[in-house]
Every structure is written in structure tokens, then in C-alpha cells.
Amino acid sequence: MDGRLLQQGTGGRRIIVIATSIGAASSASMLNSANFVLYNSAQKIIWQSFDYPTNTLLSSHHLLAGQQLLSSISESDHSTGIFRLKMQSDGNLVQYPVDTSDITPYAYYASGIDGWGDNRTLNLDADGYLYLLNCTSYNMKNLTNGGYTTTETIYLMRIDAEYTTTMEDI
Incomplete structure (x- = not known):
């Protein structure tokens, strides 16, 4: 794994990189707040969806x-x-x-x-x-x-x- 979180486009035609992290993610969690979070092996947040708002x-x-x-x-x-x-x-x-x-x-x-x-x-x-x-x-x-x-x-x-x-x- 190269540390990227990917989203496959409609019909599987394209892949969009929606997140890259510094270092490898060892776990992920969808919090009750709806914030999707990636953690490293020390359980520190290395990426979270709330940092990248959409609509x-x-x-x-x-x-x-x-x-x-x-x-x-x-x-x-x-x-x-x-x-x-x-x-x-x-x-x-x-x-x-x-x-x-x-x-x-x-x-x-x-x-x-x-x-x-x-x-x-x-x-x-x-x-x-x-x-x-x-x-x-x-x-x-x-x-x-x-x-x-x-x-x-x-x-x-x-x-x-x-x-x-x-x-x-x-």
C-alpha cells in the first residue's frame, strides 16, 4: 500500500485519489460525527475527512x-x-x-x-x-x-x- 485512499469513479472508469497521508495508515474509523479518520500505528490522526470539506x-x-x-x-x-x-x-x-x-x-x-x-x-x-x-x-x-x-x-x-x-x- 502506498498510503493513498482511493475512490472508484462511476462505472469503474476512473480512480480518484481523495487522500494521501504522511506515513502508513494502520487503522481507520468512521466517527459518530461522520468524520472519517485514518490513524497511524501510534493511534495519531494522520488524515481526516473534515479537513477536506465537499458540499x-x-x-x-x-x-x-x-x-x-x-x-x-x-x-x-x-x-x-x-x-x-x-x-x-x-x-x-x-x-x-x-x-x-x-x-x-x-x-x-x-x-x-x-x-x-x-x-x-x-x-x-x-x-x-x-x-x-x-x-x-x-x-x-x-x-x-x-x-x-x-x-x-x-x-x-x-x-x-x-x-x-x-x-x-x-
């Missing part, structure tokens, strides 16, 4: 400065679509078309909180509360009210294939 934010998963969510082409084709939601290094959460520069004329949505630095994260709580925090855990902006029932419900925030960001319960 979805789950509770306990944070979108860090410089990271972005990318929409899928459709509900059945998860190749990169036309939208991206980026937690910029200036602290502003902005939605852009894919393959555009991070500049205001291209923005579909902006949180309006910029200039605070890269200490901001987009967070989703188990009760559906979506918000921006700074490094001191100060709530900079509420994006939803939250407070929904958590009994037998798991909330996620997804950037949709067709239009804009939505929050769903599954």
Missing part, C-alpha cells in the same frame, strides 16, 4: 478560513458544480461562482463581516444553529436561529447543486 457541513464540523464548500453538478452527480461557499481569510463568508476570483463583483452572497482576520469559522450546532465564530468563541453573526428538535434528527448545511445554500434535516 456539506455537519454539526461539529467547522469551515475554517481558506476552506470552501463546492456544489455538486446535480443530486446524482457529485462532480464540482457551479457554486462555492468560501470562508475567506479576511473573515467574510462569501458565495461565488466556481472558477471566479474572490472579488466582490462575483459574489452572490457575503456575510458582511470582513477585515477581522482568519480567526473566523462557520459552525453548525446539533440543533440547526448556523453561525460565525471568532477564535475567542465570540459569536460574530447568526445565520439561522437554531433551537430545532434534536430528537432523531441530524441537521446539515449543504450548498445545493441548483441554486443556493440550504439547511436540511436528515
